[in-house]
Amino acid sequence: MSDPNAGRPRQVTLAGWMLMAGSALAVLLVADRLSALHSLESRQAVEQFLSREPGSGLGLDVDGALSLIRTAAMVTAGCATAAGILGxxxxRRSRSARLAVTVLAVPIFLAGMVTxxxxTSVIAASAAILWLQPARAWFDGTTPPERPAAVAAPTPGGASPASPAASVPAAPGAAAYPRDERRPGAVLWACVLTWVATGVTLFGLAGSGVxxxxxTDVMLDEAHRQSPDLAAQxxxxxxxxxxxxxxxxGIGLWCLAAAGIALFVLRxxxxxxxxxxxxxxxxSAxxxxxxxxxxxxxxxxxxxxxxxxxxxxxxEVGLWFNRPPLRR
Structure with a gap:
């Protein structure tokens, strides 16, 4: 069985590990930022930023700025967690993962400024590395372009010497896998867990809506108890x-989408x-x-x-999903 990691360039290995390590560190930085968000030092720093340009032109008060920071931090944590998995x-030579992590790198870079x-800049740079040569050629299953070599002088007999590249066989395409139609049990269990979790969540959301x-007054009283200054804002x-x-x-639609995607996973x-x-x-985040x-x-x-x-x-799940389509 061919190894999907065969011939992997060192820059891909470096970028993948930087994505995983950087994402884990970003989540820890977000947790630290959120734990100290409402401290006196944080409020003073925000007040100082809003008291002069460019902060004074944003039209935010301290509480609004803190809410914006909290939202950006949570977006960073969620996207970084996904980027770590995709790393x-x-x-494993997943082209869809490379595309997804590149898309996530944008909100990670922008929202991650709060950390x-x-x-987060390292995470974004690691995603960009995956589109450079020879990484791009490895994901495409092709040979990276070589630098043009100098033309050798003709031999005394008039025949040109054989080019070294001509004797080298073309690199094979993406790693081949023997087709195995037997679905691993882990795939079924992952789908079952998804359906159970989304079902329970939908039931809880329906109860909350009722x-x-x-x-309604109970929810409003609790909201005002936790944030007495809502009316002032x-x-x-x-x-x-x-x-x-x-x-x-929104959460209900997310659950329905996840349950539907699990059907495609099962297929x-x-x-x-x-x-x-x-x-x-x-x-999870x-x-x-x-x-x-x-x-x-x-x-x-x-x-x-x-x-x-x-x-x-x-x-075994990765090998099953990477199998080539059945030829009829």
Whole structure:
């Protein structure tokens, strides 16, 4: 059986490991940033930034700026978690993972400025390296272009010497895998976990929507208790209710999409495996942040997401998804 890592350029290995290590470090930096976000030092730093250009032209107060920083930090954590998973797939010669991690590098670089910007810049640079030679040729399964060689002088007999490149056989294409139609059990378990987790989440969202519709005052009282200055910031009760419904609807659509993608994973679609890995990684990051602020119930979907990622990253699963299509 051919090894998908055969002939992997050193720059791809370096970029893949930098993606994984940088993403892990970025998540840790986000956790540290969020833990100290409401400290006195942070508020003073934000006040100082907003008191002079260019911060004074943003039209934000301290609380609004802190909310913006919190949102950017959570976006960074979610995207970095997905990029770390994709970094492993990049080392397995996945072209879809290379494309996905390149797309994620943009919000990681921009939103990651709240963590200092250095680590997220390394992640973005690592994604860019994957599109340079010889990495691009390795992903395409071709031979990287060679520098033009000097033309050798003709031999006394008049015949030109054979070019060294002419005697070298063309490099084979992408690594070949023997087709195995037997689906690994880990694929089925990953799909089952996805369906169970999304089903339970949808049930909880439906219950939350019913409670919100019947006992709206309870939700509003709790929101005002946790953030007494909402009215001073111009946030009305109607805005809170609409935002909560939108949040419930958005998470519900995410669950439905993940459940549908799991069907394609079960059928052996390689792109669906990558998408489900990214979805599970983003869900893990969101659940981790929620559990860190006190929502202990999110530890259950966190465990399901981590288990799904571990199952989809098993070596036999990767070989099954990378098998060539059956020729008829």
């Amino acid at each position: 492993y797939q990049v080392l 200092g910007g250095f680590v 409670v919100l519709a019947v006992r 111009g946030v009305t009760d109607q805005m809170l209710v609409v935002a909560t419904y939108l949040l419930i609807g 052996g679609a390689a792109w669906a495996r990558i998408v489900l890995l990214v979805s599970a990684a983003a869900a 969101a659940c981790l942040v929620g559990a860190a602020v006190g929502a202990v119930v999110l530890l259950l979907p966190l465990g399901a997401s981590v288990a799904t990622i571990a199952l989809l990253l098993r070596s």
